Amino acid sequence: MYLPGKTSEDVNQLLQRLRQLTNVLLEDFACEQQAITLEAVENLYELFDRDQLFLIQDGMLHFSRNGQNLASFEEGDIVGVTASFDMSTPILRTDEYVELIPFDRDRFLRHVYSDKRRQHYWSHYLICQNALLLDYLADLVKEDTRPTAGFQNLEPGDVIIRQGDSADLVYTIIQGEADVFVDDVNVGTIGEEEVFGAMAVFTGEPRSATVIASSNCTIMAVPQEDFASLIEAQPQAALNLIENLARRITMMNQQLIDKGES
Template sequence: MHLPHKQSDLITDCAAHLREAGTELLSGLSPAGETTSFGVSHDLLGNGEKDRLWLITEGEAFYRVGGKQVTRHSAGDLIGLERELPVETGVYGCSEPVTLEPYHREEVMGQARFAHYLMYANAFYRASLAQEIRAEFQPSAGFMHFMAGETIIHQGSEAHQVYTLLEGKAHALRDGLKVGEINANEIFGALAVFTRQKRMASVVAVSDCTVLAVRKEEFADLVEMQPQICLGLVEELADKINQLNGQLLAQQAKG
């Protein structure tokens, strides 16, 4: 994915992670039908089935909001998901033939990695809209980098953002004691946003980390439009609790 004009680092990073996440999202899924070729169109998905998402296999498509071209999408990009995001919607078109492969929308949205994909997609479209159209879409966070040993979240601080760990590894510490691990592609920091409490633990980078930070207001908008995000986070939290219980039992057995 790329913008028609010079990209910011945020948009470039978002696009790269979004395509990678889209590939993982579709892995294991079967197409919902045969690939379809389209000619020149100013409303590429206007007559398409609403229960489909589309993977570009050949050619390029552009995305316009308010008549202004915001992004271009090429082979390997998943399109049609912007309806699930709390951003101003537009239309897809193409100035040359493009071939699309359909997937069932519900099947894609039911994948475990769907919450992560939405985080990347939200960051990408907001940054794109901010650069090309309206300043109010400008993200206040974005991609952040931490060296090993640096603190990503401080215990007791206010919860203003939700994070996704893109690269690296981090530990959750409460009062200096390790209470959990955070690995690549995990969302963290959401609990305090949901409960409106201060951070219950610190998160410290164990290795060099790259993190996507999303404002709590944007995250709340995502959850309102896609409540299944909560289910995915609860499942991840349950896994973490089970891991922690296993560690405690192992320590007790050694003692």
């Protein structure tokens, strides 16, 4: 069996164990049918009864759902176990040449259960296959659901965002304060629970200001695509953002007034 992407050492060990168990289970089992060759098969079990299992002699078959290959089976693999018990399962397909030896499910199971040693290995085979898929799924879920809100601890003078840079993160100060600079002029401060950096993220424009920690700070950085989910989960964050924007607009208006009067 081949699993796409980078696999962990645990998954690789289970793959190796599965191959060893397959070889043991097939010892002394006589396949009565001749090998068959197929090419560009969209669904193997549209061509064969579901009580058929297959040993791959050459080529590959793919577990596929919605046009996506989830796993691939190669030479020496037994395929069709779940399908042969009428379980809901992805289809088995291939775009290329494959050579298979078909054999009857019930005859194979009689072979397995006629020997206590093979019964033992058959149990191991099923458990190993289940553990393999669970481990692989756990790796995928871990990768896909890694925390998207990154927490950073900063010291005074550390730059959080820089004027002119591209924007892809929205920030919240959890603890501490930061100064805001436009063209190297201090135009304000940001305090605890204030959200900043959102406007450039959503407008696609470069950062309009530089923000530098003025004290020891803990900040949370959230990617744009996850900010909406954060707002849904924590409505207070939306209220804080609106209040911050209103305060900054008032501050900028006052600065314009002051400049006009000077």
